[in-house]
Amino acid sequence: MNAVLEAHGxxxxxxxxxxxxxxxxxIPASRVVGLVGPNGAGKSTLLQLSVGLLTPSSGEVAVLGGxxxxxxxxxxxxxxxxxxxxxxxxxxxxxxxxxxxxxxxxEGARARVEQLDxxxxxxxxRLSGGQRAxxxxxxxxxxxxKFLLLDExxxxxxxxxxxxxxxxxxxAVVEDDISxxxxxxxxxxxxxxxxxxxxxxxxxxQVAGPIDELVATHHRLTGPRQRGGQPLPSGQELVTESxxxxxxxxxxxHDTPILDPAWTVSVVSLEDLVLAYIARDKxxxxxxxxxxxxxxPSARNLKVAS
Amino acid sequence: MIRVSYWQFRLPLYIALAGLVVVxxxxxxxxxxxxxxxxxxxxxxKPADGNCRAALRLFNADDVLLRAIVQTLSLGxxxxxxxxxxxxxxxxxLETGTFRLAWTQSxxxxxxxxGKLAVVGLSALAVxxxxxxxFTWWWSPVGRANPTQFSPAQFGTxxxxxxxxxxxALALGIAVGTVFRRTLPAMAVTLVGFIGTRLAVxxxxxxxxxxxxxxxxxxxxxxxxxxxxxxxxxxxxRFFPPDLPNAWLLSSTVTNAAGQQPxxxxxxQQCPSLIQHQAENQPFNSCVATLSKTFHxxxxxxxxxxxxxxxxxxxxxxAALAAVLVVFTAWRLRRx
Numbered sequence: 155m156n157a158v159l160e161a162h163g164x165x166x167x168x169x170x171x172x173x174x175x176x177x178x179x180x181i182p183a184s185r186v187v188g189l190v191g192p193n194g195a196g197k198s199t200l201l202q203l204s205v206g207l208l209t210p211s212s213g214e215v216a217v218l219g220g221x222x223x224x225x226x227x228x229x230x231x232x233x234x235x236x237x238x239x240x241x242x243x244x245x246x247x248x249x250x251x252x253x254x255x256x257x258x259x260x261e262g263a264r265a266r267v268e269q270l271d272x273x274x275x276x277x278x279x280r281l282s283g284g285q286r287a288x289x290x291x292x293x294x295x296x297x298x299x300k301f302l303l304l305d306e307x308x309x310x311x312x313x314x315x316x317x318x319x320x321x322x323x324x325x326a327v328v329e330d331d332i333s334x335x336x337x338x339x340x341x342x343x344x345x346x347x348x349x350x351x352x353x354x355x356x357x358x359x360q361v362a363g364p365i366d367e368l369v370a371t372h373h374r375l376t377g378p379r380q381r382g383g384q385p386l387p388s389g390q391e392l393v394t395e396s397x398x399x400x401x402x403x404x405x406x407x408h409d410t411p412i413l414d415p416a417w418t419v420s421v422v423s424l425e426d427l428v429l430a431y432i433a434r435d436k437x438x439x440x441x442x443x444x445x446x447x448x449x450x451p452s453a454r455n456l457k458v459a460s
Numbered sequence: 461m462i463r464v465s466y467w468q469f470r471l472p473l474y475i476a477l478a479g480l481v482v483v484x485x486x487x488x489x490x491x492x493x494x495x496x497x498x499x500x501x502x503x504x505x506k507p508a509d510g511n512c513r514a515a516l517r518l519f520n521a522d523d524v525l526l527r528a529i530v531q532t533l534s535l536g537x538x539x540x541x542x543x544x545x546x547x548x549x550x551x552x553x554l555e556t557g558t559f560r561l562a563w564t565q566s567x568x569x570x571x572x573x574x575g576k577l578a579v580v581g582l583s584a585l586a587v588x589x590x591x592x593x594x595f596t597w598w599w600s601p602v603g604r605a606n607p608t609q610f611s612p613a614q615f616g617t618x619x620x621x622x623x624x625x626x627x628x629a630l631a632l633g634i635a636v637g638t639v640f641r642r643t644l645p646a647m648a649v650t651l652v653g654f655i656g657t658r659l660a661v662x663x664x665x666x667x668x669x670x671x672x673x674x675x676x677x678x679x680x681x682x683x684x685x686x687x688x689x690x691x692x693x694x695x696x697x698r699f700f701p702p703d704l705p706n707a708w709l710l711s712s713t714v715t716n717a718a719g720q721q722p723x724x725x726x727x728x729q730q731c732p733s734l735i736q737h738q739a740e741n742q743p744f745n746s747c748v749a750t751l752s753k754t755f756h757x758x759x760x761x762x763x764x765x766x767x768x769x770x771x772x773x774x775x776x777x778x779a780a781l782a783a784v785l786v787v788f789t790a791w792r793l794r795r796x
Contacts, residue, residue, distance in 0.1 A: 205564050209795060226566050233560035240556065242468070250464045254565035254572075290561070297566070 158183045158301045158333040159204060163213030166199050173199040175357045177213070181335060181350070185364075186327060188348035189337040190428050196357040197337040198234055201305045204335075205231045218301055227256060230299030230332075234306045236290035240279025244272050244289060251293045263296035270322070284315030288322060295326050302327075304336040308343050320347050341428045353428055355435035361407075365424065372427050375404045375417040387414070394430045394437070405430040461567055461575025469579050472545060476587045483533070483591060487598045490526055497522055498601035519605050527602060530595050534617040537591060538625035539654050541584045546633020547646035549576055550793070554641040569793050577786065581630060588626040592618060609767055610708030612662050619771040624778030629654045631785035638792050661777065669773040672710050672760040677702060679714065679752040697722055697748075699757055706764035716754045730754075 157180045164177040174196035181187055189197050202208040203215050206222030218225045238247060244267060252258040267274060270288050272281070278289065287307055294302060304323075308316040324347055327334055338344050341351075351368055353360040361368070372393070380402040386392055389410040396403050405422060406412075412419050422430070466473075497519060505515035550573075553559040563569050596618045608614055615621060632653050637646035679685065679699065686698040701712035715721055722730070731747035762770065 202560075207560055207563060223568060226564065226568070229564065231560070231564040233557065233564070235557065237557035237561050239468070239558055239561075241471075246467065250467050251565065253463045253467075254461065254567055256566055293561075 156183055157181060157219075158185075159215070159217050159335065161200075161203075161213065161215045164200070164203060164210055164215050165212035166196075166203060166208055167211040172211075172357050174203070174354075177359055179352065179359055179362060181333075181352070181362075183333050184331060185333055185350040186324075186348045187333075187335040187350040187352060188341065188344035188365075189335055189352045189354060190341045190344065191337075191339065191354035191360075192432055193339050195339075195354045197339075197354050198305050199357075200354065201231075201303050201335070201337060205229055205303055207233075225301075227297070228300045230294030230297050230302040232287070232290045232294050232302075232304040232307050235310060236283075236287045236307070238278040238281070238286055238289060241277060243275050243277055244281070245274040247278060247289060247293060248296075251296065255297050257298055259296045259298060263292050266292050266295075282315075283310045284312070284319065287311060287315070287319055291319065291322060295330075298330070299332060302332050302334045304334070306337055306339070309338065316343065323347065341425050345424055351424070351428075353431045355432045356439055358435065360431040360435055368427060369422070369424065371409065372405060372407050372422045372430075373412065374420045374422050374426070375402075375406060375412065376420065377402055377417045394433045461571050462578055464572075465575040465579035469576075469583065473583050476583070480587060480590055484594050487594045490523065491598045494523055494526075494598070495601050498605060502601075502605040516605055519601075527599075530599060531613050531617055534591060534595050534622060535613065537588055538622065538629040539651055541588070541626055542629030542633035542650045542654055543647040545580050545584060546630040547637040547650050548643045549580060549634045549637060550789070551637030551641055551643045551646045554638075555643055570790055573790060573793055577634075581627065584626045584630050585623055588622050592622045607705035607764075609706045609764070610762065610770075615666075615770075615774075616658070616662075619768070621771050621774040621778075624775035624782075625654075625658065627782040628657070628778040628785075631782035631789070632657075635785040635789045635792075638789050657781070661774070665777065666770065666774065667708075667710055667762070669770050670762065670766060673763055675759045675761070677757050677759060679748060679755055679757060682757060685748055697727065697751070701757060701759055704759075704761055704764070706767065708762040708766075710760040710762065711758075712760075713758045714755050715758065716756075722751060722755055 159179065159181040161177045161179040164179075165175045166173045177196075177200065179200075189200065191197050199208065203210055204217050204222055206226065215222065218228055222229070242250075248260060248263050248267065251263070252260040264274075267289070270285075270292070272285055272289060272292075278286065281289065287310075291304075291307070294304075302323075307323075308319055311319060323334070323336075326332065335352075336344060336347070349365055350363070351365050352362040379397060379400050380395075386406060387410070390406050390408040390412070393405040393407055395405075405426070501515040501519040502512070505512040550559075553562055562572055565572075567575075599618065603609065603614070603618075609618075616625065629650070633646065633650040636649045636653065637643065640646045640649065681702045682699050684700045686700070697714075699712065699714045701709060713721070720726060727747075730750050
């Protein structure tokens with residue numbers, strides 16, 4: 155078993171809307187995976203399906219080689235906004251987590267709480283957002299998980315708390331060889347921590363792979379204005395294109411070196427790479443809507459806005 | 461998970477136990493004087509002297525407020541527990557998002573639910589049971605003086621039935637909270653649902669726990685007979701059924717062999733003098749004597765001896781409803 159997460163045709167539907175559709179995804183072990191996409195892309199849905207908080211409408215998901223329910227003891231999960239019991243103290247949280255999990259490292263958790271300057275007798279409802287996130291992470295880590303999933307863990311934190319949180323996370327990951335997946339709508343949040351990237355947009359997985367590989371195989375091509383869609387050479391895949399009167403800019407994914415001298419090849423930052431895939435998703439959806447006239451008012455609004 | 465549930469529930473539990481201590485102290489303080497009052501009034505009167513009605517009135521005039529409080533508390537406690545312990549049990553987790561913490565620990569969701577159910581359910585049973593015990597002791601002189609154990613208020617206050625009510629109210633609160641996912645509306649619906657179910661059982665279910673006993677008695681055995689006017693203004697006789705201490709009288713119908721009731725036309729025919737001299741006793745008594753020859757009183761009732769079987773049947777019915785709600789909730793939680 156080398157994959158910590160394997161999804162096949164995974165989907166979740168709410169009424170008529172698919173929050174996640176046709177998700178095929180394999181995440182290898184011992185990676186820190188950034189799950190990136192705009193709000194409403196299905197990141198939270200994917201993570202909640204993976205820890206058994208949601209049941210799939212279609213397909214299946216396996217974590218650590220089993221169903222989420224069967225592997226709960228080996229999964230650590232920090233939910234969005236790090237929910238805690240407002241009326242219970244920090245110490246209470248550690249105590250009941252120790253009762254609810256076999257092999258919970260209570261001593262380690264207490265030491266970490268002290269080290270983080272979390273007031274043990276404070277009610278969790280009066281903690282700051284950053285402290286709450288640290289408490290939630292401490293609880294998840296003390297389970298000694300093999301696989302840690304974090305849903306937008308830093309979204310509500312200020313930059314300093316964000317850095318402290320990621321430091322705490324990375325220290326634990328190095329120490330215990332945990333596989334991690336954490337989601338964010340901003341790649342900048344995760345860039346320093348992650349070595350693997352999954353881009354989710356429009357409830358579909360757009361691209362997934364090791365970050366160094368993605369960076370090595372994506373480039374921006376700048377050249378004279380292209381008239382009509384000239385086909386790219388084989389081994390090169392267009393991600394997005396934009397045109398001015400005289401110039402065309404493409405982002406392509408390529409396995410083979412780019413030899414055409416008409417193009418100026420430049421490096422794509424990770425952020426631009428993510429944005430290119432999100433833009434591609436918007437584009438294809440726009441085209442689909444142009445073919446099938448939108449029937450619902452919301453779909454019409456979307457088109458006017460874009 | 462029992463420890464987890466207990467730790468999270470200990471504050472409400474301590475509050476309830478403290479309340480119980482206060483109620484027990486109040487009952488212990490006032491109970492003996494009520495018993496003493498009974499011994500000196502109803503307990504001391506002799507039917508031969510004819511002073512028992514006065515003694516009963518004297519006894520019943522005392523501690524009226526306390527009696528009302530006892531009945532209100534006892535009838536209301538299950539609703540309170542359903543609203544404040546049951547409704548938030550799942551709803552608050554869903555509302556605040558803490559279910560994402562609770563249900564991603566190592567134990568399954570159903571184990572979590574079972575732990576909650578065990579701790580809160582046993583607490584509710586203990587609180588209601590101890591309260592009922594204290595009230596049963598306190599109320600015993602009142603019960604002896606007023607043999608009305610089957611009255612809806614008393615039947616639901618004492619015995620084992622309240623245990624069924626509290627289980628049902630709790631399960632209803634939990635189930636409604638799970639469906640509504642919000643505490644406040646769940647509390648309101650729990651209250652309405654609980655009261656509605658209790659009333660429905662009183663009127664439509666409880667009378668049928670056992671086939672009523674049918675007994676035909678002569679009019680002379682009625683506790684009293686009076687003259688009055690029926691709805692359409694005609695004169696009618698009123699029959700008050702005989703006293704059946706602690707029994708539950710369901711109906712009392714006066715008919716003749718042909719099934720006719722002594723309506724105005726029958727009265728006019730049988731007792732013409734009563735219509736003319738309605739204020740006098742003589743024609744009235746002779747009229748009753750005449751009617752008794754052809755009319756009789758058919759009683760349908762549940763005898764006093766059925767009190768405990770009915771209490772157990774009531775407990776069983778509400779416990780079964782609670783079980784159905786718990787199974788439903790577990791099913792909902794699994795496919796959440």
